[in-house]
Amino acid sequence: MLEVLDPQAVRRWSRLAAENLGRAREEIDALNVFPVPDGDTGTNLHLTMLSAVEALEGLPGDADAAATWRALAQGALLGARGNSGVIVSQALRGLAEVFGAAEGRGTDLRRGLVRAAELACAAVERPVEGTVLSVLGAVAAAVRDLSGDLAAVVRRAAEEARTALRRTTGQLDVLARNGVVDAGAAGLALILESLAAVVTDSYTERLDIPAPAHRLTLEPARGEGPSYEVMYLLEADATAVGALRGELDALGDSLVVVGGEGLWNVHVHVDDAGAAIEAGIRYGRPYRIKVTHLAGTGRTHRAARGRGVVAVAAGEALGAVFERSGAVVVRRDPGTSPSAAAVLAAIRRAGSEVVVLPNDSGTREVAAAAAEIAREEGTVVSVLPTRASVQGLAALAVHDPLRRFDDDVVAMTEAAAHTRYGHVWVADRVVMTSAGLVRPGDVLGVIDGDAAIIGTDLTETALEVVGRMVSASSELVTLLEGSDAPAGLLRAVQDWLAGERPDIEAVRYEGGQGGYPLLIGVE
Secondary structure, eight states: OOSSOOHHHHHHHHHHHHHHHHHHHHHHHHHOOSSOOOSOHHHHHHHHHHHHHHHHHTSOTTOOHHHHHHHHHHHHHHHOOHHHHHHHHHHHHHHHHHHTTSOOOHHHHHHHHHHHHHHHHHHBSSOOTTSHHHHHHHHHHHHTTOOSOHHHHHHHHHHHHHHHHHHHHHHSHHHHHHTOOOHHHHHHHHHHHHHHHHHHTOOOOOOOOOOOSSOOOOOOSTTOSOSEEEEEEEEOOHHHHHHHHHHHHHHEEEEEEEEETTEEEEEEEESOHHHHHHHHHHHSEEEEEEEEEOTTOOOOOOOOSSEEEEEEEESHHHHHHHHHTTOEEEEEOTTOOOOHHHHHHHHHHHOSEEEEEOOSGGGHHHHHHHHHHHHHTTOEEEEOOOOSHHHHHHHHHTOOTTSOHHHHHHHHHHHHHTOEEEEEEEOSSOEEETTEEEOTTOEEEEETTEEEEEESOHHHHHHHHHHHHOOTTOOEEEEEEOTTOOTTHHHHHHHHHHHHOTTSEEEEEEOOOSSOSEEEEEO
């Protein structure tokens, strides 16, 4: 019998909870009818707890309570899956807040369970009775004023979780219609049962998960409910997350945002998955984006057959260059990114196997979000890391729809990677760069994304940029003329190449881009 929940006990509890969830996974999956009947709550909770276990196993054996609880909470946050997994990860965070700076006795468990319920409830935008939140609230209320040692508190918590679990059937209509308890609540009860087993040194008890009372009707009415589950990790401050909540709540339902200290796990059900991801991009940096097409919505998209390429281009003229090369083009205004919806629509038009060329660092996240949605719909998509239009053109030049898709992606990626990119810009404001201070009227030469040259004459600076970019192995120079390029600029560059490097082929396009008189690619 434990008097203190020390770091070693926390490790044993997390491992036992993960093992029990793994054994009960199919039983819990079978109960899953809310918020959508996708039959994966047990699996999601198992994976969430396994992520916490993995984080703990990465600690040294003598890690203290603060480090142990921090790893448990962080591991669950990073690996949280599904609506219930995200909520349970926040409950673990509540426990960690208390136990990380406490001895781990019964009074700490009481405070921890109360804090777990508070944080979990606050994370859900629109709480519903008859869910894991109901069980958490009931457990917190049962132990709040309880006197006794650690074993007494954990026994009471596990008992109340079992009792509250059975009440969920009558608290939510969809559960009553199907004769089941809430799946997420069943997983939480099992986690608390595992904690009781570790504290009381009694591993024989096994939570009796109530089986469905009758055959489940898992399919909702056709078209009912949002089409997609969107999840991502988000790096953002708390103020930005508050604004994000408002936008996502207006887009869909089942909104849960958990985390803190600059890192958040976002979960929402929406019809417009692209809009949900774009909202995250506006307020922070989303990553590990996961989009799942929810079963039973009746909303599907049939992709065009065959192989295709989608290219993002700034402006009409540059878009026309990509179109003549065979790409489906998404046009964007200079200095902006296209919407995920526009990129997704282009992917759907392009084919069943699609390569996406974002051609800009700021567009890559949007392209990745659109690709994630398209993959869920059955399209094979690869987003290449092209950071400039000239890299996109180089990739498109070697595209071969008759090759195996993976081989084509490799060839296009290599072509882009072997293309240096640069541009010249006439400054209209003061800018501090790695090459020094740039004043209005100065000409800035940029090579591979870094400021390289500050000049006073546009043509001379362009020639110096090209001279630095070409090497003994260079074979092709691509020149994209901007809408504000002065007469004679490109001719001067072509003449220089003809005189200094007649072995290099030079190709010129009217790119029409604003702001940059000349874009340069060297292969």
